[in-house]
Amino acid sequence: MTLKENAELREIVRKIALLNAIKHDGKAQAGPVIGKILGERAEYRTKVKELSALVNDVVREVNSLALSEQQRIVEEKWPKALIKEKIEEEKRLPPLPNVNTYAQVVTRFSPNPDCVLHLGSSRAIVLCYEYARMYNGKFVLRFEDTDPKLKRPVLEFYDRIREDLAWLGCKPDEEYIQSDRIPIYYEYAERLLKDGNVYVCTCQPEQFRKQILANKPCKCRNLPSEEHLTKWHSMLEGGYKEGEVVVRLKTELNHPNPAVRDWPALRVINAKKYPHPRVGSKYYVWPLYNFACGIDDHLMGVTHIIRGKEHLTNMVRQEYMYKYLGWHYPEAIHYGRLKITGASLSKSKIVQGIREGLYKDWDDPRLATFAALRRRGITPEAIKKMIVDVGPKTSDVILSWENLYAYNRKILDPTADRYFFVDNPIELTVKHIPKAFVAKLHLHPDKPERGFREYAIKPNGGDNSTAFWVSKKDVDVSKIGIVIRLMELFNIEIESVNVYSAEASFISESYEEARKAKAQLIHWVPVGEDMPCQVVMPDATVTEGIAESICKQLKPNNIIQFERFGFVRIDEVNMKLTAYYAHK
């Protein structure tokens, strides 16, 4: 059975096309309809051509109806669809352009391994990865490491980047390293040289600039290509020193943007002084960004380049090269800037801070590196969800830490177990407790099946007292004479507060009475059932305190909630518990 004969599929297409038409003044668009079906029904991803034919057919039919008729059909046949459509709209990425003109969608993420990845890279990674998945395509990781001098790659970062991607759940389907591909770039340089589309320029930079700003060729540009080839071979053999020569790609000399005119494609680097960490001093000639990137995108079959709009000029540059080589430039999606207020997303500042000892390591909680977010208990799902919601729109987006925390909280709230942690503790003695109590504290208030911990409170001594650790900020002098409730236990009245201790008396048991007295509910840890605990805060300060001793059972990487304090990730469990703070 062909797709066109598949009545069930045709009906699905019809529904989506009608919904799309209603959204667009009665005119459905085939692209989004195809994208939606492929997103929902993976089995058609291998039949995109056939599916587009069917969609085009149905869209034509739907578009011949009046908007009022389209609305009537939907309301009659799928009354809930319009509401559902609205909700789904918020979650899905918009379709990529011209998907059906390619056999397979291929996207790429291409970092320079000169730093670890941080939140600033998340947009490129998540969008490229998610689009590749959405169209059953391929996600390529390409290390762009061809500047051993100024953007010097560092060996450890190749692995750290791979780890970061795996943590984020965006594992690449293929990986390339540009420093392995230098002979390929040479081959294309030579081909372009022979065709007269690039030339070897030996002008002083100032001299070249003067000419190009006046829309004039430099003295090298029009020399015969044999002469350029001779110079090229001399370049490869080390006949030129760094800075003496550059290979340029010809563009229109009167291009309105002077930065596009005859852009530099390859140059010489002092390989002895700046050996590459992977290939050492093997090469004198290194490709520049636009040359290597442009060639690779084509050779790796990249169909959709998804990147920041700061790359728009690079596309203009590379299009010249694609024309010379007879290649088709991929679809390019340029999204706007993503700013996260309060997060330092400058690679050079991160690297410098580490070098100068300002930050302890790549996972210092003050950084927005993936390593730091991971350590703090920010989940990859939260980052992904936030980026998908932002999507690839061209307008600039400003997010805050709070936005990310809100996504993370939504994920952690139903899963994280609750415990008590008392920061800045003082010892509170509660007297006149009339009987023994058993406090039963659920690990999760909405999920009793998770279990609970129990504390038997047995009054001692002549005054029937028991001691608790409570936080200084919950019990201070201003609370004297005031009733407060120890959560899930009983109500007390504060009598005296000193620097390291406080005293109170038992008042009543029921929660109802606490509610009537508008008593504050505070958390506590019984003295003797405690363990020391420190929480590393996002500003790298350490909050010392006391946790329930049952926290000994926790494992590193557990993410829990300290009630009335915040979500934390357990980092180390020894005699003392160390946790990293995520957020409220």
Ligand SMILES: [Zn+2]
């Ligand atoms: Zn020149």
